[in-house]
Amino acid sequence: MASSAADPDRVKPSSCSNPSRKVRIVAKIRGFTDQETESLNGDSAPWISVRKPNEDGSAEKTTVSFGDQSTRNGYEVDYCYEQNEDNSVIFSREIQPLISRVFDGQNVGIIAFGATGSGKTYTIQGTEEKQGLAALAFAEVLTMAEDNQKSVAISLYEVFQDHVYDLLDPTRSEVQAFVKSIPEFHKLYFAGCNSRRATKQVPFEKQRRSHKGLIIHIICTQGCSSTKLLGKINLVDLAGYEDARRKSVESLNLFDSSRVNKSLYALLNVVNALNANENRVPYRESRLTRMLQDSLGGRNRALVLICLNPLSCQDTIYATSLASRSLQGVNRVFTNTTMKTKTSAKPMVTKGRLGIASATSKKPTSSRAQFSEKTSSCPAKGRKLFDKGNQFMTSEQAKAPSNIASAMQSRFLPDVGSATEPSLQESVQEPEDSVSDSFPATLPTDEESSLRNAPGDAKPTEEKDVHLCSENKHSEVAANVDRNQKTLTYLEEGDNMEKENKILLINKDESPPLSARLRDLTNNLKSLYAATPIQMKIANETDTSSRGLVVSTDIVEPKTPVTQHAITAKDKWEVTTDTSSHDLVVYTDIVEPKTPVTQNALTAKDKWEVANCQSGTFNARSSGFKHSLVHDYLRFLNSASKEELKGIRGIGEKRASYILELREESPEPFKNLDDLKDIGLSAKQIKGMMKNVAGELFS
Numbered sequence: 001m002a003s004s005a006a007d008p009d010r011v012k013p014s015s016c017s018n019p020s021r022k023v024r025i026v027a028k029i030r031g032f033t034d035q036e037t038e039s040l041n042g043d044s045a046p047w048i049s050v051r052k053p054n055e056d057g058s059a060e061k062t063t064v065s066f067g068d069q070s071t072r073n074g075y076e077v078d079y080c081y082e083q084n085e086d087n088s089v090i091f092s093r094e095i096q097p098l099i100s101r102v103f104d105g106q107n108v109g110i111i112a113f114g115a116t117g118s119g120k121t122y123t124i125q126g127t128e129e130k131q132g133l134a135a136l137a138f139a140e141v142l143t144m145a146e147d148n149q150k151s152v153a154i155s156l157y158e159v160f161q162d163h164v165y166d167l168l169d170p171t172r173s174e175v176q177a178f179v180k181s182i183p184e185f186h187k188l189y190f191a192g193c194n195s196r197r198a199t200k201q202v203p204f205e206k207q208r209r210s211h212k213g214l215i216i217h218i219i220c221t222q223g224c225s226s227t228k229l230l231g232k233i234n235l236v237d238l239a240g241y242e243d244a245r246r247k248s249v250e251s252l253n254l255f256d257s258s259r260v261n262k263s264l265y266a267l268l269n270v271v272n273a274l275n276a277n278e279n280r281v282p283y284r285e286s287r288l289t290r291m292l293q294d295s296l297g298g299r300n301r302a303l304v305l306i307c308l309n310p311l312s313c314q315d316t317i318y319a320t321s322l323a324s325r326s327l328q329g330v331n332r333v334f335t336n337t338t339m340k341t342k343t344s345a346k347p348m349v350t351k352g353r354l355g356i357a358s359a360t361s362k363k364p365t366s367s368r369a370q371f372s373e374k375t376s377s378c379p380a381k382g383r384k385l386f387d388k389g390n391q392f393m394t395s396e397q398a399k400a401p402s403n404i405a406s407a408m409q410s411r412f413l414p415d416v417g418s419a420t421e422p423s424l425q426e427s428v429q430e431p432e433d434s435v436s437d438s439f440p441a442t443l444p445t446d447e448e449s450s451l452r453n454a455p456g457d458a459k460p461t462e463e464k465d466v467h468l469c470s471e472n473k474h475s476e477v478a479a480n481v482d483r484n485q486k487t488l489t490y491l492e493e494g495d496n497m498e499k500e501n502k503i504l505l506i507n508k509d510e511s512p513p514l515s516a517r518l519r520d521l522t523n524n525l526k527s528l529y530a531a532t533p534i535q536m537k538i539a540n541e542t543d544t545s546s547r548g549l550v551v552s553t554d555i556v557e558p559k560t561p562v563t564q565h566a567i568t569a570k571d572k573w574e575v576t577t578d579t580s581s582h583d584l585v586v587y588t589d590i591v592e593p594k595t596p597v598t599q600n601a602l603t604a605k606d607k608w609e610v611a612n613c614q615s616g617t618f619n620a621r622s623s624g625f626k627h628s629l630v631h632d633y634l635r636f637l638n639s640a641s642k643e644e645l646k647g648i649r650g651i652g653e654k655r656a657s658y659i660l661e662l663r664e665e666s667p668e669p670f671k672n673l674d675d676l677k678d679i680g681l682s683a684k685q686i687k688g689m690m691k692n693v694a695g696e697l698f699s
């Protein structure tokens with residue numbers, strides 16, 4: 001039951017929230033079901049209390065509180081819709097004003113978040129009697145798109161177990177026959193949402209929890225030019241938030257539950273980062289956030305609807321607490337510590353630091369408080385290492401974000417060069433990748449034909465399968481263009497993702513197995529060791545054609561050779577002597593592993609003096625060795641697969657994931673030892689790691 005401290009009509013939503021906030025967070029108390037009304041039998045003790053700003057200044061913010069918490073400050077939200085305010089009220093106040101942005105090429109995300117059974121589906125999808133936000137938005141878009149300059153398409157997807165499934169099967173007759181009316185939309189939408197494309201892979205269908213999203217694409221032609229603006233509304237019905245441990249007892253599906261929650265935490269981390277105006281937004285933490293990347297951030301606007309169960313529900317308290325914190329945008333909350341305390345049996349809602357309510361049974365420990373401060377002051381790196389959201393990260397998550405908008409733009413707009421999507425460009429706060437979504441976008445006939453026939457389209461209209469490989473990435477998305485079906489179809493991403501997962505795990509082409517990589521690394525270093533001037537003879541070959549020769553000083557320090565061994569062509573060392581300079585040219589990249597001929601030239605002391613090393617100033621007797629070791633070690637970090645990274649002492653699951661993430665941002669994030677500090681290693685740890693490498697090589 002819910003009670004309100006103020007008349008909802010007295011305060012307009014826009015007046016009680018920060019207009020610069022990128023993600024608005026509003027709550028909605030679900031209405032009672034018939035069964036609940038019956039069982040309540042007139043007993044109306046309110047479980048949810050809503051406090052709204054009012055003119056007398058007695059309350060400045062909108063807060064919701066639960067049960068006997070009503071005397072406390074509660075959880076802050078931008079606004080709270082009451083039980084009696086239906087979807088049309090939310091639509092007219094929250095969503096309608098955003099739709100015009102979509103016609104300007106911006107993207108909008110509408111995300112329903114809350115505990116299981118809190119009314120998310122009812123709000124987004126609606127019922128046959130009561131329209132949900134999706135249908136209301138679609139109707140509005142259709143009305144606004146009436147002139148021929150705009151076209152509308154839809155796609156329906158499901159994010160389940162970190163895979164994205166297309167819910168609109170293009171072979172189905174109703175998908176083929178879609179003509180853009182509301183009843184047609186309803187039919188398609190409900191059928192799509194209830195379809196089970198991934199059934200075969202899901203042993204416990206009844207326990208399936210997934211995120212479902214509808215994307216309404218709007219393509220506008222600007223005047224007489226061929227420039228197209230692509231905007232979209234992404235309406236997401238998230239899987240219900242559930243206490244993973246409690247649920248696992250019931251459903252014996254802890255992993256699944258944790259995975260869903262992990263994606264929810266990842267989403268809230270993104271919202272938090274956006275509202276805090278952090279430089280770096282952690283979109284890559286989950287498939288869900290990558291799906292939503294181009295609807296969140298930049299000029300785009302998003303709305304998170306926290307759906308509240310009107311009857312006592314612990315998960316509703318947790319969900320509200322988490323979402324409310326992401327309003328603040330300052331206090332990094334999704335730490336392991338938080339999650340542990342959160343799931344305690346009897347959580348007590350307390351008021352945390354900075355006035356932020358926290359659903360924990362304990363006061364924040366000093367260490368957690370310190371960590372929160374540390375992370376908020378250092379938003380970009382380090383912090384994510386310890387976030388809950390990273391706990392179940394898989395290698396697949398190192399992939400690029402999905403982006404159907406860019407896929408549509410690059411594939412189907414008439415002139416790739418002139419097509420613009422400002423929202424997309426601005427929203428990307430992490431490096432943009434070119435992997436595209438692969439669920440279908442059902443387009444109307446006129447749009448499809450105009451896109452296909454438009455000048456500049458490089459692909460012939462007869463072409464059935466258009467394979468597009470991004471320049472920078474290795475992903476491939478196939479688009480199936482079928483004139484007769486009147487649909488544009490992206491091949492199902494789920495099919496490819498399996499393969500991609502395997503590729504990423506095995507990494508056959510780009511990264512040999514760990515043993516091979518380590519062997520190479522060791523061999524290279526051994527070769528360098530063997531090739532150091534104190535052990536090898538520099539052949540006195542003269543290359544008369546070569547002038548101005550170069551010494552690769554970071555590999556070999558010119559020293560007087562101690563022992564004289566001839567270097568043959570087989571050694572693949574190209575050592576030349578310039579008669580004028582007597583400098584050496586050493587092409588280290590063609591070094592082949594070679595058993596050192598002389599092993600006794602170096603004493604242990606000569607080999608490595610690492611005892612006093614500082615990070616970034618690794619101190620070895622031979623700077624050649626030092627540099628080559630560091631160089632190869634860093635190169636390994638810059639290129640190894642996740643599994644390989646995990647094989648290195650000091651690098652576990654989280655660090656390996658984080659390294660992959662850094663590599664997505666910059667191809668070579670590790671340029672010197674100091675860069676290892678970015679993955680949370682102390683100078684002492686770096687020293688230890690280098691010692692280990694050195695020890696392994698020369699023990």
Ligand SMILES: Nc1ncnc2c1ncn2[C@@H]1O[C@H](COP(=O)(O)OP(=O)(O)OP(=O)(O)O)[C@@H](O)[C@H]1O
Pocket residue numbers: 030031032033034114115116117118119120121122123238239240241307
């Ligand atoms: N405003 C409302 N008025 C009446 N009944 C409602 C309202 N909102 C939701 N319900 C009912 O409450 C029940 C739960 O709603 P719904 O399925 O939308 O929850 P959910 O949050 O999507 O759950 P899940 O996480 O399991 O998907 C349904 O029977 C739905 O019809």
